[in-house]
Amino acid sequence: MKRSIIGNQAVAYGALAAGIDVAAGYPGTPSSEALNELLHFSRSAARGNDPSPYVEWSVNEKVAFELATGAAWAGKRALATMKMSGANVAADSILSVAYSGTKGGLVLYIADDPGAEAGMPEQDTRLFAQWAGLPVLEPADPARAYQLTRYAFELSERCELPVILRSVTSVAHAKQEVEGEYAYKPLKRKAAFQKNILRYTKAGAVICMDQHRDLLERLKVAESSAAEAGINRLHEADDGAGLFVVAAGALIPYVREALSAGDHRRLSTLFLESVYPLDTELAGGMFGAADRILVLEELEPFVEMQLRSEASRLGWNGTILGKLDGLFPRVGKYSQEIIGRGLTLLAEGRKGGAGARASATGVGRTGGQPAVDPTAAQAAAADTQPAASTQPATPLNVKHPITFCAGCPHRGSFMAINRALKKIGLDRDNTVVTGDIGCTILGMNPPFHTCWTEVSMGSSIGLAQGFYRAGIENPLIATIGDSTFFHAGIPPLVNAIQHGTNLLVIILDNGWTSMTGFQVNPGTAERFQARGDRRVEIEGIVRGMGVENLQVIGPFDQEQSVEAIVNALQQEGVKVIISQAECALTAARREERTQIYRIDSEKCTFCRSCLRETGCPALYVTANGGKSKHGQVMAIDPELCTGCGLCFTCCKFDAISRQKLGGSST
C-alpha cells in the first residue's frame, strides 16, 4: 500500500511493521510526529479492540529511553523518540545501556536539524553515537525511513545493541509517497528478563571492562550485518575514471538528482545509509579504484573522518574533498548549489593534477601537486549559508518576531512580572529573569523583553541559583512552563529548597506541551489523559517538596497576579507561583468564545499602550480617523480576539470594552 506521509510517520509505521511492543518519547521538533502517529494508531486500535503497542509521551527523554530499554531487556521490541537535544538528556542512560546491549530490538530515533530551523544547536547525533558506540542508520527519504526503521530492529537484535536511527528535518518533515504495510504486526513474544549481574550492572571494574569489550565485539557484528543487508551501495562508473562521490543519508536524493541532470556519467558513487560503523570492506573497494573522493554530508565531517582514517590505515594516498580541508561548510544545510559545485570540483579538479590512481592493491602514491584548484575550492567554500537562506538579501528584508498567540495566558504572566517589577521600583535591565524551553521563552521577545536566558530544559531554575550564588543582589526570577517543569525543573527546584536560595520560581502552567504541538503531559487535565492515566498536580508536588511560600494565580486577573509577584519578591527563601490558565489554542479548538473585546475608535487616542504592553497579534492599526490626532487608531481583529481582556487592562481612555458574543457590550 502507498500513502503520502512525512518521514516521522514513516518511522512510526516502520516500527509498527517491526512489531514493537513499547514506544516512548518526549516531543521536540523535528521528531514529534513519530510518536504522535503511534499514539493515534494505538488509540484507534484500542477503540476497535485491536492489538497495538503501548505508547506514551514520557516526562523526559531519559525516562523514555529507560522505559524502552526495560521493555527491550525483557525481550520485546521498543522504540524511543526524541530530538537531538533530547539525546543529551538521555545520555547518561544511553552510554550505560550501550555497555549492556539489548535482547529485544531497541531503536532510538533521533532527529537532527541542519540549518537549525527549529532553533536549537546543529548537534550531529552521529558523533554522539560514535561516543556511545552505537550503530547509526541514516535514511535518505521517507520511503527509506520506513524500510530502515524495520531493518533497525533486526540489526539491533543481530548485534544485540541499541541502534540509533538518525534523521534530519528535510527527511523528518518531507511528505512523500511511502510503500508500506501500514499495519501492526505484533510479535507476541513473552516477556522474560533474566538476571545477569555481569551484563546489566556496573558492579566493579572487571564487569565494566568486560562490557566495554562486548560492546566493541557487537559493533563488529553490526558492521558485518549491515554489509550483508546491503544497506550501503557502491556503484562504479563504466569508464572507471577513479572519481567517487560519497553521499550520506538525506543528501543521497539530491546527489542522484544532480547526477541525473548533469553530465556526470564518469562519476562513481558510494551511497551510505549505514554510517557507523564504517563498512570497511565497501570503503576498501572504493579506495582500490579511486583517485579522488568527494564526501557530501551535512554538519560534521563524520563519514569523512572515518574515510580519512581508513585511507591512512590502507596507505591510500589519493585526494579526499570534504570539510576538513575547508572546502565544504560544517554549518547549515547543503544546497543543491553546494552539491553541484562539489561535483564540478570532483570532475574538473582532476584536469589540474595528475591525481593518485591507486593500484589494484589499493595503495598508490601521488606527486607533490596541489590536490585541488584553489579558486574552485574557494568557490565551494564560499556558500556556507543554510540552503533555505533567509539572510537579508536586500535592505528591505524584515523579520517577524514570533510572539504569544492571541489569548495566550503566558502574555498575562509576563505582563504581570513586568508590572510587578515596575511597582516595586526594580529596573528591568537589572533584574534577572531566567527563561526556559517552550512557548514561555517568547517572554524574551518584544514587547516583553523579560527573559534573559534560554539554555536547556529546566535550566532556568539552575541558572538562577548560579546568579544567586554569584552574589547578584536584586531578586531573581525563574520562569518555566508546566511540561518543562515536569521534564527537568523538579531536581533544580529541590536543590534550591535544600540549599536555601532566594528565588522566585514562576511556573506558567497552561496544561499542555504546546510549542511542539499540544502533546499531553503529566499536568494535563484528567479528562485529556490517556485511559488509565492520572493527572499529577504541580501544586501538590511543590507543596510536597516543602515549599511553604506557594501561590496559585490566574494570569488574566492582572491585579491578583501583580500583587502575588510583588508579595513574593519581598520575601526571603524559595517562593513558587503557579500561573494557571489553559493554552488558548487548545481551548479554542474545543470551545466557542463567549466574549471578545473591541476598541471604540471615537475614544482611542492612538497612545498604543495596549500594543506596547501586550503585543497581541489581534491588535492592529487602522486608518479610521476618530478623535485621534494621528489619523490612525488601534483596532481589534474580531476573528483573532479570544476575549482574554489583557488589552483592556492597559487602556487609560476607556476605549476598550467587552462584547458578549450574541449579547450586548458591557
Add this chain to the structure above:
Amino acid sequence: MMQSIFMTGLGGQGIITLANLISGQASEKGLKVSLFNAKGMAQRGGRVTSEIRMSDDPGLEFGARISAGKADILIGMEIGETINSLSFLKDGGAAILLDYAFVPTTMVLKKEPYPSFRQLTELYVRKTDRIFAVTEAKHPYNMFLLGVFSTVAPEIAPELSFFSRERMEQAITEKLKRGLEENLETFNRGCAHGHSLLQRV
C-alpha cells in the same frame, strides 16, 4: 518534467492548507510529489514556508527541499516574507504575489517603515517578467490565491494544465468541511481574478 513551487507567508494564513490542496492535485494526477512544510512557529505569527516538488518521471529521484534559485513558481502571501524569499525564485520563474502586509509590533511601535507592495514587485521585476500581482484579494486569502493559482498555472507551464477550477472545487469540497460555502465563493473569486491577470499579462 520537474516543477518546484515555493510558498511563503505567516502563520494563520492557511498556507499549509493551500500547499496540501496543490500537492494533492499533483498526486491525484499520478505525479511523483514531495511536500515539505516548515511550520514550527506557525501559530505564533512566525514565518511559514511550503516546498512542493513534482515530476512526471516516477523513476526520478529528487530531494524534498528547494535550493536558492531553483523555484519555478513562488507564491508569496505576505510582503515582508515574500521579500525574504526572493532568492528562491529562479530567473524568469513565475511569481504570484499577494498585496498583504503584516507589520510586526516592534516596527509599529518604532514607526519603522515597512516595505510596500510596490517595493516588493520592483524587487521581483529584476528577476522575472512573469509576475501575477494579486491586489484585490478577499478573505480567506489562501482560497483566493488557490483560485488564482488554479487559473494561471496552466499558462505558467503546459505541464501544469491538469490544474483546473473544477478539479480544485471538488478537492475543496472533499477536504475542507468547515466554512465550505465561504471557501468556495472566495476560491471562485480568485479564479476570476486569475483570468483578469492573464488578460493583463
